[in-house]
Amino acid sequence: xxxxxxxxxxxxxxxxxxxxxxxxxxxxxxxxxxxxxxxxxxxxxxxxxxxxxxxxxxxxxxxxxxxxxxxxxxxxxxxxxxxxxxxxxxxxxxxxxxxxxxxxxxxxxxxxxxxxxxxxxxxxxxxxxxxxxxxxxxxxxxxxxxxxxxxxxxxxxxxxxxxxxxxxxxxxxxxxxxxxxxxxxxxxxxxxxxxxxxxxxxxxxxxxxxxxxxxxxxxxxxxxxxxxxxxxxxxxxxxxxxxxxxxxxxxxxxxxxxxxxxxxxxxxxxxxxxxxxxxxxxxxxxxxxxxxxxxxxxxxxxxxxxxxxxxxxxxxxxxxxxxxxxxxxxxxxxxxxxxxxxxxxxxxxxxxxxxxxxxxxxxxxxxxxxxxxxxxxxx
Numbered sequence: 080x081x082x083x084x085x086x087x088x089x090x091x092x093x094x095x096x097x098x099x100x101x102x103x104x105x106x107x108x109x110x111x112x113x114x115x116x117x118x119x120x121x122x123x124x125x126x127x128x129x130x131x132x133x134x135x136x137x138x139x140x141x142x143x144x145x146x147x148x149x150x151x152x153x154x155x156x157x158x159x160x161x162x163x164x165x166x167x168x169x170x171x172x173x174x175x176x177x178x179x180x181x182x183x184x185x186x187x188x189x190x191x192x193x194x195x196x197x198x199x200x201x202x203x204x205x206x207x208x209x210x211x212x213x214x215x216x217x218x219x220x221x222x223x224x225x226x227x228x229x230x231x232x233x234x235x236x237x238x239x240x241x242x243x244x245x246x247x248x249x250x251x252x253x254x255x256x257x258x259x260x261x262x263x264x265x266x267x268x269x270x271x272x273x274x275x276x277x278x279x280x281x282x283x284x285x286x287x288x289x290x291x292x293x294x295x296x297x298x299x300x301x302x303x304x305x306x307x308x309x310x311x312x313x314x315x316x317x318x319x320x321x322x323x324x325x326x327x328x329x330x331x332x333x334x335x336x337x338x339x340x341x342x343x344x345x346x347x348x349x350x351x352x353x354x355x356x357x358x359x360x361x362x363x364x365x366x367x368x369x370x371x372x373x374x375x376x377x378x379x380x381x382x383x384x385x386x387x388x389x390x391x392x393x394x395x396x397x398x399x400x401x402x403x404x405x406x407x408x409x410x411x412x413x414x415x416x417x418x419x420x421x422x423x424x425x426x427x428x429x430x431x432x433x434x435x436x437x438x439x440x441x442x443x444x445x446x447x448x449x450x451x452x453x454x455x456x457x458x
Contacts (some may be wrong), residue, residue: 103153103449105382111374112426113146116141116367117285119427122356125334126348127429138427146437151442152449159443160214160390166203167211167234173200174241181245189245201242201250202432204261206439208238209397210255212261217389222266231262232275249408249420256404258395264383298418316415318344323414329348330361348429350422353413369406373442374424376403382448398440405437419458 121136127133173191177200182190189199194281219227235258243319264271287296299312303340322338324329336358338344344354357365386392402425409424411417423433 088216103445104149105152105378105445105448108375108378108382108441108444108448111378115368115371115375115426116145118356118384119352120370121333121358122352122427123348123429125337125359126352126355127338129334129339133429140429140434143436144327147435148438148442148445152445153441154442154446156388156391156394156443156446159210159394159446160217163207163214166207170200170207171238171241172205174204174238176200177225178241178244182430183279187249195321199250199432201245201254202243202436204238204254205250205257205401205436206443209257209261209394209401212258212395213390213397214267215262221389222268225271228262228267228271231258231441235262236260249422252420253404257397257401261393264396274430284402298420301418305426315345315351315419316432319351320415321412322354322358326358326361326364328362330357330364333359335359350409350419350424350428351413352427353410353424353427356427369403369410372403372406376400379444383442386447395447398444402437402440 090175120134120141124130125135126285177189177191180195182192189195189201191200201275211234215231215234216227223231237257239251239255239258242254259275291299300315318338322336322344325338326336331337334340336355338358339355344351348355353365360367376399379395379402383392383395383399386395405422406424408417408420409428412419412422425437426434441451
């Protein structure tokens with residue numbers, strides 16, 4: 080019996096090595112990502128009132144996203160770091176251009192119109208930031224010394240501040256987290272971490288008074304008491320909590336949700352798709368989904384542990400933890416534990432730019448994983 084298990088393990092190891100040598104992918108990570116994407120299509124079909132056109136558009140977007148992920152996975156990881164400082168400088172200049180002459184949309188100045196294409200540079204920075212900080216720290220002694228920490232923090236805070244001015248608090252927090260995670264995994268001293276946390280707490284009154292917009296303040300106040308404005312600022316949160324609570328343990332069943340199908344729940348296919356899913360599949364469905372998300376994070380951290388370079392280890396760990404932040408921020412927003420900041424749920428929320436960012440990050444993870452095998456260090 081033990082010999083049969085050993086042979087089975089060897090067979091799966093050979094299959095994984097063969098797949099990675101041919102197309103340079105990580106089949107374990109791909110498996111979990113495909114399962115989450117399938118759940119996203121099932122939940123989205125219900126949230127979109129069984130629209131076949133929505134499904135067709137989603138399949139096209141998802142197909143393009145998977146194609147992009149697999150294409151990035153073929154790129155040697157050394158290319159990420161060779162281009163990191165140039166990309167960082169270019170995207171930072173784009174953010175300055177958005178601040179000066181950016182296009183308005185939805186009450187925010189977040190877009191850059193180049194004539195042929197109109198896009199949000201903040202989405203590019205979500206990928207470039209961890210590349211840049213990993214490149215910078217890997218070229219210096221670790222754990223990082225105080226001057227290096229200061230330079231890294233300036234590099235992290237500058238784009239984050241530009242994005243907050245658009246204003247886009249959700250993207251700013253994700254970019255800030257991606258850079259800080261690199262610092263953390265580089266062995267940052269707990270004294271530095273404690274000092275940074277203290278500085279953030281001390282800056283909260285200043286941010287509230289001078290930098291936060293009225294609608295952002297309203298979101299924080301709504302978080303504290305959603306019932307204070309149940310038909311206005313608190314409407315999204317209240318309806319979301321009703322949907323999740325009404326799902327119970329097993330849910331009402333697929334296509335049987337009432338909050339979304341009776342149009343009580345807004346943004347059902349985008350930011351609040353988790354509430355639609357929870358109402359129809361209940362607590363057990365949520366547990367399954369979060370287990371799959373944790374599996375993606377676990378695989379990303381495993382890839383980081385086995386990376387063949389310091390840069391690869393720092394980048395992979397940051398991507399995995401930033402993916403987790405995406406999930407936690409959206410879940411906290413839907414559950415009424417965090418302010419509504421417009422953060423999508425990875426691979427479930429309908430949207431193009433966020434999907435591209437997430438898929439590029441997952442492709443980088445696969446590249447870091449497969450790069451190791453070709454250097455002869457695979458275990």
